[in-house]
Amino acid sequence: MFKFDVLAEDFIGILMVVPKTLLLAILILFLSTLLGGVIALIQQYRIPVVAQIVKVFTSFLRGTPAVVLLYLMYYALPQIAHLLLKIVGIEFNPHDLNPVVVVIVTFSLTMSAFQSEIIRGAFMSVSEGQIEAAHSLGYNFLQTLSRVIMPQALMEALPDFLNSYMVIIKALSLAFLITVVDIFAQAKIMGAMSFRYLEAFVAAALIYWLISAILTALINRYELRLRKAY
Template sequence: MQSSFNSEFLGEAIRVALLGLPVTIGVTVVALLISLPLSFFLATLRVHNIPVISQLIRVYVSFVRGTPILIQIFIIYSSIPLMLKIIFEKYHIPYDIYSIHPIWYAFIIFTFSTTALLIEVFRSALGTVDKGQIEAAYAVGMTTFQAYRQIIIPQMLVAAMPNITNNVINLIKATSLGYALSLPEITLNVKVAANAGYNYLEAYVVIFIIYLLLCSTVEYGLKRYEQHLTRYKLA
């Protein structure tokens, strides 16, 4: 077992961590690109209280908010291959489902989780916009799409950005659980490198620093964008 801090390992740990950085960023970006528009659409359905659909969305949100992300990973990662195997065998599709790269499961899992969390963010943000504004938009001849794009969404984003920022940061940190999928992201790469010499303390220090820098940079960028959005209120 290791008895002292191995500073020489830090360079190797940083190198392998940076190799996993594109995977971490890629999973985060793909999950956001899908979940942002999808969650906004589902939030509007909840706001309009569409029968049945609204109740299903509420159950979905409650499931995600009430269960640990790690449990969601294990459930989805275990159930999807089983369902695909049944479908492929039924239709005689000659494909090895166990050869699917884990990043595809990561896209599904983190999109599934992030969408549910953002639904509540958008739902509460939509509630801050005066309903009379969309009626006024209709009165001047705007379509629903135009009203949302030019009036509702810009105002809603001002209220939503702080919570969106929190959810993006939480998503980045949650991708560290990709090791459960054998996903070659930051955490798994560094932990594997640490196994040979039991350099786990150094490994966790590097992981801590990489995620701190990454999350701080993203948070700074989103805060600047939030300040940009609020400028119209000062006019």
């Protein structure tokens, strides 16, 4: 029989790892957006050789399941770090690499392929006429980017960034495979402690839903303010 007191206890227990999950997701979103921006610029300006390499790289990331990439990086990244640090004369034990680092690197790389498309689409939404007008006023590339392109592109990309953030939060449930505890992992732990898995997973579902509702409301308000400003 479903027990609401167990649900309440599991809900509070899972809430304890929500800040860690949200911060981890923010860091991944930030890094993937930075890398995605670089990829978008390379593709936009069609830099020879590099653009072709990036195309293969993003195709691989889009076509490979996240769980496969996670295990691939879990076994490969420590060895890569060991080799690179050995070149510069730093001793490093591959077994000392924190699994959280593997999660950050894996999901940042995975999401960068999708973030690049969001950024490209947002940049392309800004008309050429506005860019030409900025150049006619004497704006250089960085001034045009920061004062004309970025504010308008941000408005277009904001809902997609929210979606990406929610995708990352939910994708972090895979991190338990390499011992990193997030919302889903904490639900499994709570369920195992009480042998009441139904209540634990209902609590996790409610928390995911609550996070999504709060983030959507906040982003909608911010987007409305941006649209009023521009």
